[in-house]
Amino acid sequence: MQNRLLAALPPGDFARLSPHLVPFELERGRTLHEPGDRIDHVYFPLVGVISLMALMENGAAIESAMIGPEGAVGLPAAIRQRTAISRAVVQGKGRALRLSATVLHEAWTASPALRDLVDAHGEGLYANVTQSVACNALHSVEERFCRWILSCHDRVEGDTLALTQEYLADILGVQRTTVTAVARSLQDKGAIRYRRGLVDIIDRAVLEAAACECYGVVRRTYDRLLPAAQRQVKSETSAEP
Numbered sequence: 001m002q003n004r005l006l007a008a009l010p011p012g013d014f015a016r017l018s019p020h021l022v023p024f025e026l027e028r029g030r031t032l033h034e035p036g037d038r039i040d041h042v043y044f045p046l047v048g049v050i051s052l053m054a055l056m057e058n059g060a061a062i063e064s065a066m067i068g069p070e071g072a073v074g075l076p077a078a079i080r081q082r083t084a085i086s087r088a089v090v091q092g093k094g095r096a097l098r099l100s101a102t103v104l105h106e107a108w109t110a111s112p113a114l115r116d117l118v119d120a121h122g123e124g125l126y127a128n129v130t131q132s133v134a135c136n137a138l139h140s141v142e143e144r145f146c147r148w149i150l151s152c153h154d155r156v157e158g159d160t161l162a163l164t165q166e167y168l169a170d171i172l173g174v175q176r177t178t179v180t181a182v183a184r185s186l187q188d189k190g191a192i193r194y195r196r197g198l199v200d201i202i203d204r205a206v207l208e209a210a211a212c213e214c215y216g217v218v219r220r221t222y223d224r225l226l227p228a229a230q231r232q233v234k235s236e237t238s239a240e241p
Contacts, residue, residue, distance in 0.1 A: 003044040003097065004070045004226055005117055013111045017099060024098040026050070028162060032073055032088040039082045041098050042074040048094020049155045051171065052129075053087040061087065062136065062173040065128045066148075068092075068155030070222050071121050077101035078108040078118050091167070092156045120225040127221045131214045139212040141174055142182045146211035148172070149192070149199065151218070159201040186210070 006014065006021075026048040033039060035055060043050070050073050053061045064086060067073050076082045078101070108114050135144055148171060152161055165176040172179065183194040191206035192199050201207070208215070 002069060003046055003072070005072055005075075005121060006044055006097070008117060008226065010111075010113050013107065013114055016107050016111070017103070020103045021097040021099055024096045026090045026092075026094040026096050028090055028093045030090045032090070033084040034087050035084055037084045039074040039077040039084055040101055042072050042077055042101055042104050043088075043096045043098055044072045045069050045094060045096045045155070047155070047157055048090065048096065049092030049152050051089055051091045053089060053170075055087055060173075061170055063148075063171045064132055065125055066091075066151055066155070067125070070155075070226060071125065074101065075104075075118055075121055078104045078114070080105070091171070092152055092161065094156060117226070124222045124225045128218050131218050135212060135214040136173060139214065141172060141178055142185065142210060143212035144172055144214075145179070145182050146186070146191075146207045147215040149201070150204070150207055150211055150215050153201055153204070154219070161199045161201070162197060163199050164197050 006017070009017070021044070024043060026043075026045065032043060032050065045068050047069060050067045051063045052065045052067065052073075054064045055061050067088075073088050074082070074084075081101070108118060135147065139147075145168070148168075149161065152163075153159070165179050168179045168183075169176045183192065183199070186192050186207070187194050189206055189210070191201075191203050191210065193202055194200075
């Protein structure tokens with residue numbers, strides 16, 4: 001996989017950023033920032049899933065948006081210094097490229113193409129969050145479960161997702177017993193195989209048929225806003241911890 005934003009940059013703009021892009025290992029469960037943290041780095045996933053979590057005073061949390069190779073975490077810091085408004089936590093193990101927010105801001109100031117990409121990504125993320133609000137209020141747990149599994153599958157390598165009951169319950173804002181019941185139902189339908197901490201995608205078509213419309217809406221929005229990738233973006237150096 002590759003990062004869609006970096007791959008869409010004109011050669012000159014990418015050359016400006018390339019020396020400053022640092023390989024970064026996305027470890028499942030790792031928190032990249034908490035609400036109120038200053039955003040000093042921007043993360044461009046190459047493969048993997050990062051969730052933006054809305055937090056409540058009682059400690060409850062629910063996912064408001066998912067970011068993978070189509071985007072970046074902390075991208076608003078390209079415009080000016082920002083503080084995080086949500087928790088960014090790695091949900092699907094993978095790889096990313098990390099960039100200083102200061103370097104990105106300097107490039108953003110000089111590059112109309114980069115400004116356009118940052119704007120398009122912001123619009124896509126806003127649409128993602130807006131759709132999630134409606135989805136959480138209007139759609140069944142099974143529909144939302146299928147949407148999330150499909151969205152995660154799009155952003156990782158392979159057909160096996162490392163997902164615990166506790167994690168899925170937090171993402172969906174439900175009890176773990178509800179997650180178990182939904183997973184068993186989908187397993188009975190032949191869509192997935194649910195093992196302890198693992199979900200195997202068996203029949204994606206069944207998941208797509210059972211998912212709510214929000215999966216397709218968000219995916220089409222990013223396809224409309226962000227150009228097709230033109231460059232393979234990867235690093236041959238070792239990832240940093």
